[in-house]
Amino acid sequence: MHSLDTIFHALSDPTRRAILARLAEGEATVDQIREPFSMSQPSISRHLKVLERAGLISTRVDGTSRPRRIEPAALTPIEDWLDRYRMIWQENYTRLDDVLNDLKQEDDTP
Numbered sequence: 001m002h003s004l005d006t007i008f009h010a011l012s013d014p015t016r017r018a019i020l021a022r023l024a025e026g027e028a029t030v031d032q033i034r035e036p037f038s039m040s041q042p043s044i045s046r047h048l049k050v051l052e053r054a055g056l057i058s059t060r061v062d063g064t065s066r067p068r069r070i071e072p073a074a075l076t077p078i079e080d081w082l083d084r085y086r087m088i089w090q091e092n093y094t095r096l097d098d099v100l101n102d103l104k105q106e107d108d109t110p
Helices: 004-011 014-024 030-034 041-053 072-108
Strands: 057-059 068-070
Touching: 004 014, 004 041, 004 072, 014 030, 014 041, 014 057, 014 068, 030 041, 041 057
Parallel strands: none
Antiparallel strands: 057 068
């Protein structure tokens, strides 16, 4: 399991997020990934290494080709982390709704 810090660090860069968006469409080689960017192959490879270290992508050996693919399960720690806060926020919003409804009822009372 990769740490949240490692995953968030990997996702903090817009180029890496764009690479993940590309890989969400399907496997791609480094050259295919590099096409939309005005970056050198070594620069893209550095981004890929960060994503791979975070467990967000993996490499498959296919003869001389090494296509990368996204690893959706690697996002589970982020989903779990967000879910904890989502529940807290939802409870706070529910309490706020209750308070606002009480205030509205007080205003509506003659």
